[in-house]
Amino acid sequence: MEILGLVNYALFMAIFIAIYALLALGLNIQWGFAGLFNAGIAGFFAVGAYTSAILSTAADDGRIGGFDLHFVLGWFGAMLAAGLIAWPIGKICLRFRSDYLAIATIGVAEIIRLVIKSEPALTNGARGISSIPRPAGDIGYMESQIAYLAIVLAVLAAAYFLVERQFNAPWGRMMRAIRDNESAAKAMGKDVEFRRLEAFIFGAALMGLAGAMFAHFNRSITPEAIDPMVATFLVWIMLILGGSGNNRGAILGAAVVWIIWSVSEIATDRLPHEYAVQAKYIRLFLIGLMLQLVLRFRPEGLLPEPLRGDRRTSQSGTEPH
Amino acid sequence: MDLLELINFYLIPGIVLGSIYALGAVGITLIFAILRYAHLAHGDLATLGAFIALAVVTSLGISPLVALPFAIIATGAVAIGIDKVFYEHLRERPKIVTVMASLGIALMVRSVVQVVWGVDTQTYTRGIVRPEDYFGLRIRDREIYTVLAMVALVGVLQLFLTRSKWGKAMRAMSDNPNLALLSGIDNKKVVMLTWGIAGGLCAASGFFLGLNTELKSMMGWHMLLPMFAAAILGGVGRVEGAVLGGLIVGIAEEMSVLFIPSEYKAAMAFAILLFMLLVRPTGLLKGKVL
Numbered sequence: 001m002e003i004l005g006l007v008n009y010a011l012f013m014a015i016f017i018a019i020y021a022l023l024a025l026g027l028n029i030q031w032g033f034a035g036l037f038n039a040g041i042a043g044f045f046a047v048g049a050y051t052s053a054i055l056s057t058a059a060d061d062g063r064i065g066g067f068d069l070h071f072v073l074g075w076f077g078a079m080l081a082a083g084l085i086a087w088p089i090g091k092i093c094l095r096f097r098s099d100y101l102a103i104a105t106i107g108v109a110e111i112i113r114l115v116i117k118s119e120p121a122l123t124n125g126a127r128g129i130s131s132i133p134r135p136a137g138d139i140g141y142m143e144s145q146i147a148y149l150a151i152v153l154a155v156l157a158a159a160y161f162l163v164e165r166q167f168n169a170p171w172g173r174m175m176r177a178i179r180d181n182e183s184a185a186k187a188m189g190k191d192v193e194f195r196r197l198e199a200f201i202f203g204a205a206l207m208g209l210a211g212a213m214f215a216h217f218n219r220s221i222t223p224e225a226i227d228p229m230v231a232t233f234l235v236w237i238m239l240i241l242g243g244s245g246n247n248r249g250a251i252l253g254a255a256v257v258w259i260i261w262s263v264s265e266i267a268t269d270r271l272p273h274e275y276a277v278q279a280k281y282i283r284l285f286l287i288g289l290m291l292q293l294v295l296r297f298r299p300e301g302l303l304p305e306p307l308r309g310d311r312r313t314s315q316s317g318t319e320p321h
Numbered sequence: 322m323d324l325l326e327l328i329n330f331y332l333i334p335g336i337v338l339g340s341i342y343a344l345g346a347v348g349i350t351l352i353f354a355i356l357r358y359a360h361l362a363h364g365d366l367a368t369l370g371a372f373i374a375l376a377v378v379t380s381l382g383i384s385p386l387v388a389l390p391f392a393i394i395a396t397g398a399v400a401i402g403i404d405k406v407f408y409e410h411l412r413e414r415p416k417i418v419t420v421m422a423s424l425g426i427a428l429m430v431r432s433v434v435q436v437v438w439g440v441d442t443q444t445y446t447r448g449i450v451r452p453e454d455y456f457g458l459r460i461r462d463r464e465i466y467t468v469l470a471m472v473a474l475v476g477v478l479q480l481f482l483t484r485s486k487w488g489k490a491m492r493a494m495s496d497n498p499n500l501a502l503l504s505g506i507d508n509k510k511v512v513m514l515t516w517g518i519a520g521g522l523c524a525a526s527g528f529f530l531g532l533n534t535e536l537k538s539m540m541g542w543h544m545l546l547p548m549f550a551a552a553i554l555g556g557v558g559r560v561e562g563a564v565l566g567g568l569i570v571g572i573a574e575e576m577s578v579l580f581i582p583s584e585y586k587a588a589m590a591f592a593i594l595l596f597m598l599l600v601r602p603t604g605l606l607k608g609k610v611l
Contacts, residue, residue, distance in 0.1 A: 099358060117584070118582070288432065
């Protein structure tokens with residue numbers, strides 16, 4: 001029985017890692033390849049979660065939605081909604097330096113949180129939306145977990161291959177050129193503003209998809225499930241630790257950070273009861289400290305950005321930027 | 322609604338809130354202008370300042386206003402320490418890396434507050450303060466202190482920036498860092514001064530928010546957006562602009578309740594921020610665009 005419990009725990013962890021890996025991939029499009037600082041990941045995540053929940057649940061009195069659509073449509077809706085919100089923000093902020101985008105995305109996440117909390121007609125307020133259908137949810141518990149893991153992994157693999165292909169295509173080369181030397185890229189006739197907006201929207205759409213997969217896995221979504229800062233922050237650490245600019249690094253980082261984060265919870269659960277409240281905040285402190293240490297001692301991450309194209313051949317011991 | 326009611330229930334609270342934002346926004350604008358990045362831990366540093374003042378009040382049993390100078394000095398020192406330990410070695414890297422680090426610092430500072438002081442709401446003094454009546458204007462004493470303290474602190478800062486040697490050095494760094502360095506200005510001292518001043522103003526801002534409302538571990542984080550909106554509205558790098566911006570954002574937030582549901586009061590700052598970026602990114606008083 002012990003082994004069965006461990007397997008269940010591993011399945012649970014793997015599903016979460018895959019969902020976070022999708023978030024990290026989305027952030028990698030924005031930050032790793034386009035150099036756009038999104039500090040409101042939790043907001044796009046929440047939009048995806050709620051959009052899919054509204055689209056795919058059965059009709060319910062007191063709130064809109066309950067369209068009872070297939071979950072695939074819900075997931076596409078989630079991507080669309082997150083991308084749509086990213087569009088005006090990007091349109092306004094991307095022509096300024098990244099700092100402004102950081103502030104604006106913090107604002108977006110805060111406002112989305114406000115809307116979720118104060119519009120019960122849309123989100124059912126603090127009680128949240130429950131009985132969200134889980135794909136392959138009717139079979140036994142473990143079979144259902146395995147089936148969901150397979151679905152999530154398939155989506156992650158598809159996203160990974162699509163993103164990786166784009167990065168190796170001329171599009172990726174152009175994005176890195178814009179990130180590394182904006183004026184040169186502009187001089188080459190690239191539409192810098194449009195391309196950045198494109199990257200920002202693609203990244204946000206992936207984050208929305210991750211939110212939808214989270215909601216369907218949990219079968220419910222409440223405002224508490226989305227901590228604006230923690231959700232955003234974990235993804236940032238995942239990408240930086242794994243190696244921004246490297247898709248495999250993003251996925252590896254998601255696994256490493258999520259395992260550390262979960263194991264630290266097991267450790268703090270053993271603390272005497274009087275420290276139970278503090279333990280959560282000590283974990284947050286350590287996560288913040290981890291970012292500082294990575295930024296200082298291993299800024300390129302576990303898997304550095306691969307050298308591509310002519311830089312690979314001409315590179316001789318000099319560090320890439 | 323008559324005019325007096327409008328002033329009592331919306332304008333006066335707006336000016337008080339605006340003064341609180343202004344204190345934080347001045348620090349943001351200085352860091353923006355001299356170090357050239359957005360400091361996202363500013364709000365949580367204000368929370369820390371407010372709770373340091375609380376610790377002084379409860380341990381020494383003195384009145385909150387007497388505790389304020391202690392909090393200003395302590396928070397200024399903490400800000401200098403954070404810069405030395407976490408930001409200094411990132412100075413040669415792209416500025417956005419420091420912005421990212423500051424997001425982590427925000428989380429760390431907040432969790433320190435949550436571990437040391439807990440997550441329950443606290444206050445400096447118990448009991449309800451009744452407003453005094455000044456010819457029909459109903460104002461609480463603490464509201465007067467807040468506005469006066471803001472004017473005094475910013476006034477002293479302006480004198481320092483315009484008259485003293487180090488203040489002039491700070492302005493020179495803001496205008497043209499290369500020229501300032503060439504002419505022999507000690508960069509390290511200017512950076513230290515900037516952090517000391519910004520940290521001290523953070524403490525004052527958090528303290529007055531705590532005095533006028535209550536102390537919560539998330540209070541500063543929720544101030545971050547209004548403070549940035551104020552700094553950008555006034556024009557980045559302009560101290561008087563940050564004050565003007567703070568007052569406008571504060572009054573706009575309080576007045577917004579007349580037109581939109583009060584839950585969305587906090588969205589006002591965001592709207593102002595986006596509007597300014599869209600129509601006039603230099604701000605009202607012609608600041609920098611980074």
